[in-house]
Amino acid sequence: MSLYHETAAILTAAGPNATHGGSLKSRIFKDKSLKSPPAQVYALALETSKWSAILKEVVEASDLLKHERKLTPALSLLLVHDLLLSKSGIALPATHGLRVSIERHKARLNSEFVRARIRRKCATLDALRTQVEIEARGGCPVHPRWIRVNTLKSTVEEQLATTFKGWEVVESVAEVIKAADAFDGQGKKGKKVIHIDGHIPNLIAACPGVADFTKTEAYKSGKIILQDKASCFPAYLLDPRPERDGDVMDTCAAPGNKTTHLAAIVHSRGTTTIFAFEKDPHRAKTLQKMVKTAGSDTFTVVNAGKDFLKVNPSDAKYRNVGALLLDPSCSGSGIVGRDDAPTLHLPSAPSSSSSSSSTINTKANPKGKQNNNKRKSPPTTTTTETQEPPAKVLIDDDGVAIPVSSQADLEARIASLASFQLTLLQHAMSFPAAKRITYSTCSIHAGENENVVLRALASDVAKRRGWRVLKRQEQVEGMRRWDVRGEAEAMTLEEGEVRDAVIRAYYRDDGRGVMGFFVAGFVRDGTIDDPVYLDDGVEQQQEGEEEEQEDPEGPFVRDEQGQIVRDENGIPTLKSTGKKAVDLKELEGDEESSVEYRIEGQEEEDEEEPYQRDGKGNIVRDDEGLPVLKEGRSDESEEEEEGGEDGDEWGGFDD
Ligand SMILES: C[S@@+](CC[C@H](N)C(=O)[O-])C[C@H]1O[C@@H](n2cnc3c(N)ncnc32)[C@H](O)[C@@H]1O
Structure with a gap:
């Protein structure tokens, strides 16, 4: 099968993937039965679709399909497109039947094409090209090619000197967008302009359609990554x-x-x-x-x-x-860019009446607008004026197609x-x-x-x-x-x-x-x-958490009237242990601020409690009023022994 037959089959959804959904691009690139290079099929299908409203006029006005009965409407569009608009003409040998069937009508086709251009008030072919591009987008904005420079492997400076060598740096994204609709006089669309983004560091907006960055060394080696500006927001x-x-x-x-x-x-x-x-x-x-x-x-x-x-x-x-x-x-x-092909306008076949000419919806969202989840059916459905409108589908960002037949479904x-x-x-x-x-x-x-x-x-x-x-x-x-x-x-x-x-x-x-x-x-x-967390991932209580969970009534057991319960020595009982506590401060008379206590039955630490006490818990003192140490020594001797600066503290201890 020739490039033209395969492309016609894809466009009219008669190919092996006719039942598969997805964009025109994905249908072509996923079609393993294609003999022609998918990129060539895609470019021809896309460009012919864009021009199809004009080409349909040309084919019909020249009576091409009446004279060449073997041509189908889709084939005629593809061949006439290449004859009139491709620099290298029809990609078939000069003697090939399909090529001959078109080229013998060359003069007529050319003159109908000029008439179509003049009807559209375009002085030059470039002006017509710009008009076609704008119409093909269906009022949709141009989307720049966003390129993030991967600073793990490169820098903006390096990319300006290599990948973007010869590109003009412009002041705004709007200028990049404007450049997309410019033609260079030889049918080449767009201009080599870039803008260095002002919001996201290391991000560049390039005029779309001018270069295929996926073919560059920088892309293949991971120095640049094709990523929409908005998609850079989260990490930034x-x-x-x-x-x-x-x-x-x-x-x-x-x-x-x-x-x-x-x-x-x-x-x-x-x-x-x-x-x-x-x-x-x-x-x-x-x-x-x-x-x-x-x-x-x-x-x-x-x-x-x-x-x-x-x-x-x-x-x-x-x-x-x-x-x-x-x-x-x-x-x-x-998401933009999925609905990548405009409607295909097919010329009417000689046997059909002029009012029944068909159009083929080659994209999921014919208006080319942001996918409002009111997408039309996958682009395999041929729509004519007499057919029922297709059911709607919603294709999420994982590529899952969900039928949406009503607002409630959505x-x-x-x-x-x-x-x-x-x-x-x-x-x-x-x-x-x-x-x-x-x-x-x-x-x-x-x-x-x-x-x-x-x-x-x-x-x-x-x-x-x-x-x-x-x-x-x-x-x-x-x-x-x-x-x-x-x-x-x-x-x-x-x-x-x-x-x-x-x-x-x-x-x-x-x-x-x-x-x-x-x-x-x-x-x-x-x-x-x-x-x-412990190493095995088991959750642990944080240090000090226990103290944080303070009992508003304090640590001691209280009676029905709310009074702290004490033994005959005035020592309260701890709620937490049920044992007696000796609260040093409390013994000094500050009942409610009790924080320092020892628990009955626990080893007492001499360093904290070095003095002898009587049966009531009062510190025993000598004749001079100095507290008596447990070993029977006075506080002075302790000071000497320790020889520490803190001795004054002990000396100042006054019961
Ligand atoms: C919107 S895409 C992510 C795009 C990605 N962040 C990027 O910028 O390249 C959502 C991805 O999440 C994955 N996903 C969905 N649910 C998930 C889950 N529960 N756990 C891990 N991955 C999940 C999907 O398979 C899909 O690949």
């Missing part, structure tokens, strides 16, 4: 500092963008261990690979296939975990995700040494974001352990300056501080160039409910 906001926070945990880690970002941050600040958990064994392999490529495998422990919820916070291994990053599975409603799905997210967050809050947590999603729904934060703050574990939101003024500098904050509708006026503390990002035409995202930070002072 967590701001882990080994000296203050000890070890770090990434609880839901694959593919590892945030784990490796954490690694780069902590490495520059000291020595620490990063514990990364990933429940899905397959995704965990990607995580392991990414951690190794990024050069953080020496201090990152990847727990592959391990469920974070099953991790025992009391495990001694985690006794020093002071900072946790929680980026759980979510609805993925903020709400139920969000509620179930939110309950799972809240459980994870509360589990993170229970780690003994934890003092900082970030919680993030790539969802735009308040149910998974602000609401989870408010519910977590109201939970028992948060109250018991003193967790609160990390206020805006306490946040790391770049996040403090980020001015898109929590959704007002999701919070009451009293929750205003939380609203200003949480961070949002939207996929919008606002010059920021980010995906839909949410992140919140939590902190606690760590003075309450901090158990101490």
Whole structure:
């Protein structure tokens, strides 16, 4: 099968993967039966789809399908696209039947193409290209290519001199976005411009579509990582500092963008261990690979296939975990770039009436807007004016497709995700040494974001352990300056501080160039409910805890009237032991401030009680009024013997 037949089959969903969902890109790259290079199939399918509204006019006006009965509508679009718009023309031998069937109509096709351009009021082909690009996005903003320089292996300076050699550095993300729609006069789209981000350190925004960074040495060796700006917020906001926070945990880690970002941050600040958990064994392999490529495998422990919820916070291994990053599975409603192909407009076949020409929905979200979880069916469904609209599906960020047939379905799905997210967050809050947590999603729904934060703050574990939101003024500098904050509708006026503390990002035409995202930070002072753990992970009472649990009525047994019960010598009985206590201060008359006592029957320490006492407990004194030592010596001799500076103390003892 030729490139054109295979691409036509994919576009019209007649290929072997017709029943599989997912984006156009993933359907092509997962199709193992393809003979042509997937990248070539994808580029042809995508570009032809973008141009299909114009190409359809050209094919119909030139009566191509009437004259060439063997051509299908999809094949005609693909071949005419390459004839008119590809620099190298149709990628078939000159004598190939398909190529011949198109090229014999070259003059007519060219003149119809010029007419179509003029109808669109475009003076040049480049102007038409720009118009097509904008239309193909369906009003969607351009998304820059965000590149994080991995400081474990490189620096921004080094990347400017190598990967971005010859690129112009511009002042704003908006300029990078603007450059994306520019053409160079030879059909090449975009300009080599970059911007060094002002919020996240070591982050670069590059004009999309100009270069394939995955082919660069820097990408392959882990010097650069392709990561959206908003996805860099959690590790940056967590701001882990080994000296203050000890070890770090990434609880839901694959593919590892945030784990490796954490690694780069902590490495520059000291020595620490990063514990990364990933429940899905397959995704965990990607995580392991990414951690190794990024050069953080020496201090990152990847727990592959391990469920974070099953991790025992009391495990001694985690006794020093002071900072946790929680980026759980979510609805993925903020993700951009999945709906990667515009609608395909097919020319009408000669036998069909002009009103029944079909369009093929090649993407899940035809408007190309942020996934509002009201996605249309996977892009395998052909829609025509006479067909029923397809059922909706919600594809979460783990790639799971969930049918959503009503608003109630959507709400139920969000509620179930939110309950799972809240459980994870509360589990993170229970780690003994934890003092900082970030919680993030790539969802735009308040149910998974602000609401989870408010519910977590109201939970028992948060109250018991003193967790609160990390206020805006306490946040790391770049996040403090980020001015898109929590959704007002999701919070009451009293929750205003939380609203200003949480961070949002939207996929919008606002010059920021980010995906839909949410992140919140939590902190606690760590003075309450901090158990101490033995090496085997068994919880132990903290030193001094017993004294803290003071009995408001004091340590002595009291009678019904509340009076301390004493024996004939005035000695009270201890509640804790049931034995008599001799309280030295009490014997001196200060009944209620009794703190120093000895227990009857216990060995008395001579150093504390060196003097002889009479039957009533009074100190025995000699003629000069000096207390008599138990050995029958006077206090003076003790002073001499000790020869210590403290002798005055003894000398000053006055009963
Ligand atoms: C949103 S993705 C994480 C993306 C990742 N933080 C990054 O930036 O590259 C969520 C991940 O959490 C994993 N996951 C979900 N529940 C989990 C659990 N209970 N324990 C560990 N991993 C979990 C999913 O398999 C998925 O790979």
